Amino acid sequence: MDGKSASTELYAWSLIRPCRMALFDEFKKAYAEILFGWQLLTKRSLILKHTMYTKVQPQDLEFVSECSSCNKPKPTPACGSC
Ligand SMILES: [Zn+2]
Numbered sequence: 001m002d003g004k005s006a007s008t009e010l011y012a013w014s015l016i017r018p019c020r021m022a023l024f025d026e027f028k029k030a031y032a033e034i035l036f037g038w039q040l041l042t043k044r045s046l047i048l049k050h051t052m053y054t055k056v057q058p059q060d061l062e063f064v065s066e067c068s069s070c071n072k073p074k075p076t077p078a079c080g081s082c
Helices: 003-065
Strands: none
16 A cells, blocks of 8 residues: 555545445434424423323312311322222
8 A cells, every 4th residue: 555545545535435424424413304294202201291291180189188088088089088
């Protein structure tokens, strides 16, 4: 291997590397977009969950805090008196 071919190889690498970097950048961009999409989905499901939870909670609290048969307050879903 003489100096000329070595420099040619180096030149070839200098051409490949930016190309690879660009590809890597594209990959990172795509990955970021996927992550962003997932984050949106997670946030959406969290919001949906939260909305469902806050919608259900007042009813739940009413049912849980008071027994429907003896009207006694109960800390657990199962009534201790009935
Ligand atoms: Zn009861």
